[in-house]
Amino acid sequence: MLLGGNKTTRKIDNFAINNLKIPSIVLMENAAISFVKHIDENEDNFLIICGKGNNGGDGYAIARQLFSKGKNVKIFCISNENMSNDCMINYEICKNMGIEIFYKIEELDKLFFECNVVIEGIFGTGLNSEIKGIYQEIIQKINTASNNKKVYSIDIPSGINGDTGEIMGISVKADITISFVTYKKGFLNSKIKDFLGKIIIENIGLNETSINHLLKEYYLTPDMIKSFRIKRNEDSHKGDFGKVLIFAGSSGFYGAGNIVAKSCVRTGAGLTTVITDKNNFSLNVFVPEAMSFPINFDNINENLEKLENEILNSDVIAIGPGIGKSEQAFLIFEKLISIKKNNKGNTIKLILDADALNLLSENRKLFEKIRNRSILTPHLVEFSRLTGFSTDEINKNRFEITKNFAKKYEIILLLKGKNTIITNGEELFANSTGNSHMANGGMGDCLTGIICSLVGQKYDLMKSAGIGAYLHGKIADELVKKQYIVNASHIIENISECILNIFQN
Ligand SMILES: NC(=O)C1=CN([C@@H]2O[C@H](COP(=O)(O)OP(=O)(O)OC[C@H]3O[C@@H](n4cnc5c(N)ncnc54)[C@H](O)[C@@H]3O)[C@@H](O)[C@H]2O)[C@H](O)CC1
Numbered sequence: 001m002l003l004g005g006n007k008t009t010r011k012i013d014n015f016a017i018n019n020l021k022i023p024s025i026v027l028m029e030n031a032a033i034s035f036v037k038h039i040d041e042n043e044d045n046f047l048i049i050c051g052k053g054n055n056g057g058d059g060y061a062i063a064r065q066l067f068s069k070g071k072n073v074k075i076f077c078i079s080n081e082n083m084s085n086d087c088m089i090n091y092e093i094c095k096n097m098g099i100e101i102f103y104k105i106e107e108l109d110k111l112f113f114e115c116n117v118v119i120e121g122i123f124g125t126g127l128n129s130e131i132k133g134i135y136q137e138i139i140q141k142i143n144t145a146s147n148n149k150k151v152y153s154i155d156i157p158s159g160i161n162g163d164t165g166e167i168m169g170i171s172v173k174a175d176i177t178i179s180f181v182t183y184k185k186g187f188l189n190s191k192i193k194d195f196l197g198k199i200i201i202e203n204i205g206l207n208e209t210s211i212n213h214l215l216k217e218y219y220l221t222p223d224m225i226k227s228f229r230i231k232r233n234e235d236s237h238k239g240d241f242g243k244v245l246i247f248a249g250s251s252g253f254y255g256a257g258n259i260v261a262k263s264c265v266r267t268g269a270g271l272t273t274v275i276t277d278k279n280n281f282s283l284n285v286f287v288p289e290a291m292s293f294p295i296n297f298d299n300i301n302e303n304l305e306k307l308e309n310e311i312l313n314s315d316v317i318a319i320g321p322g323i324g325k326s327e328q329a330f331l332i333f334e335k336l337i338s339i340k341k342n343n344k345g346n347t348i349k350l351i352l353d354a355d356a357l358n359l360l361s362e363n364r365k366l367f368e369k370i371r372n373r374s375i376l377t378p379h380l381v382e383f384s385r386l387t388g389f390s391t392d393e394i395n396k397n398r399f400e401i402t403k404n405f406a407k408k409y410e411i412i413l414l415l416k417g418k419n420t421i422i423t424n425g426e427e428l429f430a431n432s433t434g435n436s437h438m439a440n441g442g443m444g445d446c447l448t449g450i451i452c453s454l455v456g457q458k459y460d461l462m463k464s465a466g467i468g469a470y471l472h473g474k475i476a477d478e479l480v481k482k483q484y485i486v487n488a489s490h491i492i493e494n495i496s497e498c499i500l501n502i503f504q505n
């Protein structure tokens with residue numbers, strides 16, 4: 001699903017009108033028809049509150065549609081001066097059709113009392129400043145009425161900034177928001193969850209393929225994830241699903257390595273090998289399918305040469321969870337990223353997480369070695385270390401900062417958090433799954449394991465990160481329906497079933 005905002009709505013509008021030659025009034029009519037589809041047939045007595053821009057125009061067109069179905073419809077017109085063209089056209093039609101239109105704010109309380117459903121089209125993507133005066137008063141009244149009326153918002157609850165989700169002084173609290181063409185970036189702002197109600201994204205007669213060259217940002221949906229699927233050949237063997245090398249876990253943190261390995265195996269990698277302390281015997285018990293490459297941390301030079309063979313044999317290397325920042329960890333990390341091509345002549349892909357990111361932050365010249373082949377999976381604090389931006393700065397400007405970083409270092413960035421972001425600097429995915437009940441130790445390790453496994457199975461880096469983040473969150477979303485806390489072990493046990501559901505449903 002396309003992800004957009006105020007500027008992109010204007011871009012799509014312009015393209016549809018100027019290139020596809022769809023008159024703007026047709027777009028508005030399509031929007032109205034799509035909107036009305038979501039209104040329960042049994043509802044009656046509508047109050048439609050209209051501003052003077054195209055959001056208000058949508059409101060007048062919706063009023064006409066409902067009226068022509070025989071519904072009781074009343075309109076509150078906030079202003080009939082300086083209306084946009086299409087708003088004026090629909091306003092005039094409503095007048096001509098004899099729909100009752102009210103203008104005085106003193107009449108609003110009675111209108112609220114008499115209606116069952118409020119539909120508001122005050123501001124959409126054109127809101128450009130703090131809401132004051134009469135607009136503020138009307139929105140306050142809608143919110144008071146909303147205690148016992150159903151409130152539908154057209155496109156965006158009036159008062160929410162479509163780009164940032166910021167509340168511009170005051171905002172309508174909708175029960176249902178029916179938005180057009182794109183999932184608005186502002187909806188990702190967790191602070192406004194209660195203002196949006198149920199979100200539905202509707203079509204206005206534009207096929208996604210005819211406009212998706214205009215924007216390269218997506219909100220990940222089940223359909224998108226399904227479309228990423230690579231079919232498995234009947235005659236394939238384990239070598240076709242990737243040789244994954246994992247450097248994770250160290251004394252005191254063996255669990256991290258075990259979780260990465262088990263997630264990787266459960267996601268379907270062909271062969272999984274874990275570089276681990278020679279004294280770690282837990283791996284074989286926890287993940288019998290994985291192999292281990294033992295390291296003597298007291299004398300790592302013993303193993304570095306043998307390690308070279310292991311690297312040359314691998315398709316993808318995941319590095320980071322639980323490795324610490326010791327001299328030895330650094331030397332192994334440096335060795336692992338120093339060879340670009342494997343025995344088959346293919347580029348070895350890298351997934352860098354946790355301490356690998358911290359080591360990278362402190363040794364920036366290593367960025368040179370990871371270009372064009374890596375996914376970095378920081379959480380907010382790790383990303384702050386990598387970029388030098390404060391966590392507040394990143395939160396305010398996630399899209400731009402992540403894209404710039406990915407572009408500068410030619411890597412895929414996956415910034416973990418609510419609506420995890422994945423970008424290569426051009427294209428961007430915002431994840432739609434996940435919840436706060438999965439915020440506990442080991443979750444990141446599990447995500448790393450899933451992603452490196454997908455890369456091993458020849459999914460490209462963007463898609464591996466996208467499927468991985470979606471799957472990881474989706475499993476947790478399903479589990480919280482029946483349990484309060486979700487741990488990495490719970491995710492691991494459900495990976496295979498969830499992949500089946502996503503790819504086959
Ligand atoms: N491609 C699509 O998705 C389509 C969307 N449609 C609808 O059009 C609106 C956007 O319409 P636009 O005319 O650009 O803006 P608005 O109606 O949101 O508001 C503009 C109106 O309000 C004034 N204004 C802005 N901020 C304030 C403020 N703080 N106080 C007072 N007045 C303010 C501004 O000056 C304008 O007069 C989109 O959301 C969809 O609902 C199309 O119908 C079809 C294509």
Ligand SMILES: [K+]
Pocket residue numbers: 055120121122123124153154155156157158
């Ligand atoms: K609105």
